[in-house]
């Protein structure tokens with residue numbers, strides 16, 4: 130339980146500015162250092178502070194850092210090689226090095242609870258998506274770069290089994306976190322007008 134109630138909302142210009150200009154940071158440009166243990170714990174705490182129908186916490190985290198990134202990379206590389214035997218070795222190596230792009234990768238796993246009787250599975254999956262987004266925001270608010278990736282391996286059963294993700298669980302995303310090595314260029318944003326209707 131929180132020690133005190135959340136204050137009434139007030140205007141927060143710095144947060145508005147941050148959200149209006151927010152962009153992901155490409156993992157391929159990330160370097161070290163990554164977050165400290167304390168920073169990571171705070172990021173995870175923020176990530177877990179999301180809307181969650183019936184307080185189910187239908188998600189969990191898997192942390193990849195240090196040598197673990199290389200270890201999971203070896204699995205990705207050999208899976209890729211098995212599925213693409215004709216690919217050149219440098220492409221296999223590229224696949225094996227995916228998790229090495231950032232000093233820290235956090236897997237967010239959607240882990241639905243008792244869907245038949247309680248909160249619809251869809252809502253539980255949505256909650257895990259906001260965990261990913263909140264984690265990106267928390268990392269950036271700490272001054273780190275962050276990018277949400279799934280890539281091909283998130284959908285591979287062999288890979289999921291290796292990291293302990295089994296049905297009905299699903300990988301919602303891998304959040305790559307590190308020092309942003311290059312500013313992100315502007316990305317075109319949709320015109321909102323055609324996306325908005327007014328019910329009358």
Ligand SMILES: Cc1cc2nc3c(=O)[nH]c(=O)nc-3n(C[C@H](O)[C@H](O)[C@H](O)COP(=O)(O)O)c2cc1C
Nearest residue numbers: 151152153154276277278279280281301302313316
């Ligand atoms: C569920 C999900 C999966 C994504 N997976 C990938 C991916 O595998 N590869 C990729 O280049 N971008 C992926 N993205 C997109 C990036 O996270 C990000 O949105 C994009 O690079 C730039 O968007 P932004 O600057 O508005 O955050 C994914 C986004 C979402 C929501």
